Amino acid sequence: MNRIDLNGRVAIVTGGASGLGLAAAERLIASGAMVKLWDTEEGKLSASVATLDQGQATTRVVDVTNLEAVERAAADVFERNGKIDILVNSAGIAGPVKQCVDYPIDAWHRVLAVNLTGVFHCCRAIVPFMKAGSYGRIINVSSMAGKEGNPDQIAYVASKAGVIGLTKGLAKEVALTGVIVNAVAPGVFGTPFANAVFEENPEYVEGLLRKIPLNRMGRLDEFGALVAWLASQECSFSTGFTYDLSGGRASY
Numbered sequence: 001m002n003r004i005d006l007n008g009r010v011a012i013v014t015g016g017a018s019g020l021g022l023a024a025a026e027r028l029i030a031s032g033a034m035v036k037l038w039d040t041e042e043g044k045l046s047a048s049v050a051t052l053d054q055g056q057a058t059t060r061v062v063d064v065t066n067l068e069a070v071e072r073a074a075a076d077v078f079e080r081n082g083k084i085d086i087l088v089n090s091a092g093i094a095g096p097v098k099q100c101v102d103y104p105i106d107a108w109h110r111v112l113a114v115n116l117t118g119v120f121h122c123c124r125a126i127v128p129f130m131k132a133g134s135y136g137r138i139i140n141v142s143s144m145a146g147k148e149g150n151p152d153q154i155a156y157v158a159s160k161a162g163v164i165g166l167t168k169g170l171a172k173e174v175a176l177t178g179v180i181v182n183a184v185a186p187g188v189f190g191t192p193f194a195n196a197v198f199e200e201n202p203e204y205v206e207g208l209l210r211k212i213p214l215n216r217m218g219r220l221d222e223f224g225a226l227v228a229w230l231a232s233q234e235c236s237f238s239t240g241f242t243y244d245l246s247g248g249r250a251s252y
């Protein structure tokens, strides 16, 4: 059987300094792609890139909430490489665990800005370069929270449901251009993001874990494997779909 072949592909991974984004980058590189890691955390970027194949990975501090910064970084990748084939939108934050009526307004705006507007900014800036090459694969990281609607995480849930809608709408807009757009809805993975929620709200997370029929958290390599396929030419007849990666915690 052939392996997933991403040789010569140019990929951008937002939130690439950590967790699921870094796992995706690792697997894309293992499949032959060159990967640009974008993140706000310079120190984490340097530490993470050191764990990857140095010839295949570069880093840049990019805040996805800043459209101009995203546009400059995207143009730079295109100028240097002549194309952008793959975009993985993994940058995200959890926000507080609080009921809607107590949810801090500034946290609402911040979570929406990073998790939803950030994905919009990256797609807006990068789709024209993909269209120019008549080829592209976009993978947006949503969440099971966006499908099911976890209680006490109203901004996170709304942002991740928004990512599912954005994925569907954009996929149809670009359906005849060679650009394929899908999303992944992870359940629970032991990343720094999830660990922070675990530490602050152990009972809340226990409840999430009890919902998983496979009775464990996801592994980072399992996320990387799905992203690698979605990023490949072999993913050619699925677009606008959100793939669960949840150990069987199906919703719809």
Ligand SMILES: NC(=O)c1ccc[n+]([C@@H]2O[C@H](COP(=O)([O-])OP(=O)(O)OC[C@H]3O[C@@H](n4cnc5c(N)ncnc54)[C@H](O)[C@@H]3O)[C@@H](O)[C@H]2O)c1
Binding pocket: 014, 015, 016, 017, 018, 019, 020, 021, 038, 039, 040, 041, 044, 062, 063, 064, 065, 089, 090, 091, 092, 093, 094, 114, 118, 141, 142, 143, 144, 185, 186, 187, 188, 189, 190, 191, 192, 193, 194
């Ligand atoms: N870990 C889980 O259980 C889980 C479950 C469902 C969905 N997700 C989603 O997966 C994605 C990755 O999460 P993770 O678990 O790897 O978390 P993580 O904290 O390990 O990684 C997220 C990265 O995004 C970066 N980031 C935050 N704000 C940014 C911004 N404005 N611009 C650029 N980068 C920014 C952070 O610096 C960090 O490196 C997130 O979108 C998250 O919502 C995670």
